Amino acid sequence: MEEFKVPKKFPTTVVGSYPKLDPAPEILRKLRKKELDEKDFHELVRPAIKKVVDDYLWAGIDIISDGEQSREDMVVYFAERIKGYTVGDWVRIFDNTYFRRPVIFDKVEWTSPMTIEDWEYARSISKKRPVKAILTGPYTMVEWSFDLYYKDRKEAVLDIAKVIRKEVEEYLRRGVKYVQVDEPALSTRPWREDAELVKEALEIIFRGVQAKRVIHICFGRLERILPYILDYPVDQFDLEFKNSDFRLLSYLKEYSFDKELGYGVIDVHSLQIENIDEIVKDIEKLMKLDIIGPEKIYIDPDCGLKRLPREIARAKLRNMVEAAKIARERW
Amino acid sequence: MTFKAWSNVLGGFHRPRLIRHALRDFERGSLAFGMIEDLLKTASAEIIGTQVSLGMRFVTDGMLDWHDIFRPFVEAWRNVYPDGLLRYFDNNFFYRIPVFKEEPEPSKLVLATRIRAFKELAEPANFKVVIPGPLTFTLLSKNESGLSKEELAKSIAKVLNMELKEAVSAGALAVQIDEPIVIDPYIELDDINLLSDLTKIVFDGVEAFKILAIYFGVPKKEVYKKLIDLKVDSISLPLIENPKNFLDLIKDFGVGDKIPILGVINTRNIYDDNYDLVKNIVKKSVDIIKPDEIGLTTSSWQDLIPYRYSLRKTVILGEYAERLSRELGFDYINPLSIV
Numbered sequence: 001m002e003e004f005k006v007p008k009k010f011p012t013t014v015v016g017s018y019p020k021l022d023p024a025p026e027i028l029r030k031l032r033k034k035e036l037d038e039k040d041f042h043e044l045v046r047p048a049i050k051k052v053v054d055d056y057l058w059a060g061i062d063i064i065s066d067g068e069q070s071r072e073d074m075v076v077y078f079a080e081r082i083k084g085y086t087v088g089d090w091v092r093i094f095d096n097t098y099f100r101r102p103v104i105f106d107k108v109e110w111t112s113p114m115t116i117e118d119w120e121y122a123r124s125i126s127k128k129r130p131v132k133a134i135l136t137g138p139y140t141m142v143e144w145s146f147d148l149y150y151k152d153r154k155e156a157v158l159d160i161a162k163v164i165r166k167e168v169e170e171y172l173r174r175g176v177k178y179v180q181v182d183e184p185a186l187s188t189r190p191w192r193e194d195a196e197l198v199k200e201a202l203e204i205i206f207r208g209v210q211a212k213r214v215i216h217i218c219f220g221r222l223e224r225i226l227p228y229i230l231d232y233p234v235d236q237f238d239l240e241f242k243n244s245d246f247r248l249l250s251y252l253k254e255y256s257f258d259k260e261l262g263y264g265v266i267d268v269h270s271l272q273i274e275n276i277d278e279i280v281k282d283i284e285k286l287m288k289l290d291i292i293g294p295e296k297i298y299i300d301p302d303c304g305l306k307r308l309p310r311e312i313a314r315a316k317l318r319n320m321v322e323a324a325k326i327a328r329e330r331w
Numbered sequence: 332m333t334f335k336a337w338s339n340v341l342g343g344f345h346r347p348r349l350i351r352h353a354l355r356d357f358e359r360g361s362l363a364f365g366m367i368e369d370l371l372k373t374a375s376a377e378i379i380g381t382q383v384s385l386g387m388r389f390v391t392d393g394m395l396d397w398h399d400i401f402r403p404f405v406e407a408w409r410n411v412y413p414d415g416l417l418r419y420f421d422n423n424f425f426y427r428i429p430v431f432k433e434e435p436e437p438s439k440l441v442l443a444t445r446i447r448a449f450k451e452l453a454e455p456a457n458f459k460v461v462i463p464g465p466l467t468f469t470l471l472s473k474n475e476s477g478l479s480k481e482e483l484a485k486s487i488a489k490v491l492n493m494e495l496k497e498a499v500s501a502g503a504l505a506v507q508i509d510e511p512i513v514i515d516p517y518i519e520l521d522d523i524n525l526l527s528d529l530t531k532i533v534f535d536g537v538e539a540f541k542i543l544a545i546y547f548g549v550p551k552k553e554v555y556k557k558l559i560d561l562k563v564d565s566i567s568l569p570l571i572e573n574p575k576n577f578l579d580l581i582k583d584f585g586v587g588d589k590i591p592i593l594g595v596i597n598t599r600n601i602y603d604d605n606y607d608l609v610k611n612i613v614k615k616s617v618d619i620i621k622p623d624e625i626g627l628t629t630s631s632w633q634d635l636i637p638y639r640y641s642l643r644k645t646v647i648l649g650e651y652a653e654r655l656s657r658e659l660g661f662d663y664i665n666p667l668s669i670v
């Protein structure tokens with residue numbers, strides 16, 4: 001098959017997660033009840049990944065993900081697979097939805113690939129579109145766990161960074177093109193000290209990595225941490241804009257932002273489907289400021305789509321892709 | 332010099348499995364609402380009983396059915412609805428953003444019926460009600476009402492005032508407004524000035540022990556100075572979140588005429604709190620403040636940690652409070668031991 005070409009201007013992508021599609025919820029339940037081993041689990045979750053990839057292809061997304069169908073939660077998934085972690089008790093995330101907030105009880109260690117199987121499967125059915133490797137960052141892992149082993153937060157974060165690094169190496173061996181680290185916890189603590197800790201962790205994770213290095217951060221006080229993160233060893237910042245009404249844009253200008261930008265134009269907290277016109281106008285907001293050129297701008301949603309109903313998620317993506325096409329003509 | 336000390340938990344508890352499953356079954360349509368009410372009563376009774384038996388002066392019902400602190404009110408009021416999810420401060424917990432379309436009007440009141448249902452279970456302790464503070468409510472909502480921020484905040488405060496008055500006539504002896512938004516490092520001083528008006532509105536004509544609770548962090552100095560001037564009887568501060576900064580604030584500005592409630596049991600982790608650290612913070616605080624009376628409490632609601640730890644932290648609070656009182660010579664008020 002001919003190689004798929006990611007558009008030079010305004011390529012479209014996703015942040016990672018997608019609504020859980022059948023049979024993923026049932027398979028996850030079985031895994032939790034220990035009725036499945038890890039190998040069977042990844043085998044059985046494939047139909048869900050297939051549906052996600054089909055939705056992405058239908059919408060026309062250029063750089064896709066596996067939809068994180070295996071991940072009950074972005075932190076729990078890794079905690080279940082990193083040595084030194086144990087899965088804790090249920091803690092509420094919202095409404096009547098819970099996650100098993102993990103507990104660090106010993107020194108953390110990587111033992112075997114955690115996310116590769118789903119990624120490889122997605123890649124095998126992606127019609128040659130690149131599939132992002134998406135990993136939860138060490139800072140978020142620590143912030144959203146209970147730590148009963150490391151007395152020092154920094155030590156815990158850097159040790160987990162080494163674990164994530166091992167996983168990245170597995171991807172590199174398989175020719176990954178995009179590696180994204182998610183650090184949503186960072187924007188909730190917009191302090192220099194925290195931002196610098198994440199930088200140290202990223203240096204471990206991304207040292208010498210030739211693939212496109214992406215960090216995703218969302219919600220909270222992005223404009224406050226911006227000055228502390230601009231020199232991160234990454235190629236691309238993937239950020240939320242739509243939900244905060246593009247407040248961040250003027251700060252990008254102010255700080256002469258010149259890396260690649262994952263530009264969030266879809267509000268994942270709203271059930272309203274953004275129309276094409278609206279998205280084009282939102283792209284225009286960025287273009288007018290003349291901060292970076294269209295070849296550095298990736299169009300995507302603010303964050304993962306997992307909390308949306310499937311029909312709304314795919315409709316939002318479709319409009320986003322259509323808007324990107326118009327943008328390519330215009331700029 | 333001896334002074335009085337007592338303890339109470341700050342707010343709600345995590346849901347036990349019984350309630351998690353019941354609510355799930357209800358959402359799926361396989362359990363009738365009447366059944367849930369019975370189960371809620373059972374589970375709340377356990378939580379109330381835990382607090383009472385540990386000598387808490389004020390007890391809450393645990394707020395087990397509240398999806399977030401705003402939701403019961405959003406659902407009971409007209410002209411506001413719960414929308415998408417947004418992160419609640421720096422926790423891995425999300426609340427639904429209240430969207431105000433017009434001035435809120437209560438179609439029913441939330442608190443009074445709860446008090447009538449639970450008041451007797453709380454004896455001999457007293458019942459405390461907790462509501463979202465009007466400033467936090469306003470600033471964490473979306474305002475599509477056409478009203479200014481100030482107008483909307485005041486209208487929210489008015490409805491909350493109705494809630495509190497009704498709660499007090501139903502038997503609540505303590506009323507607490509939660510204003511965690513004041514720890515936001517970027518909050519405007521104008522908003523804190525507004526809080527002064529809002530506090531007057533929300534507590535107008537409310538004859539009960541009035542508490543302002545803040546949590547999740549340390550307010551800026553300029554903000555703290557204004558907080559201790561608010562018209563409340565007591566201020567609850569999460570000292571354990573950052574003992575040094577809080578002690579500095581107390582040293583520099585005192586606590587006004589407020590009865591300080593010291594949040595010394597950390598309810599955002601699952602450790603058993605270090606007793607010596609807790610003792611040290613309490614001792615330093617009372618050495619600076621020289622109060623006639625203090626309360627001891629948790630650093631936040633207990634809904635951010637698993638159920639068993641939410642109980643465990645209550646045990647630690649009760650035990651430490653009694654032990655501290657013995658060792659530091661406080662006159663400890665335990666409703667169970669008052670004849």
Ligand SMILES: [Zn+2]
Pocket residue numbers: 015184216217218302303304
């Ligand atoms: Zn995100």
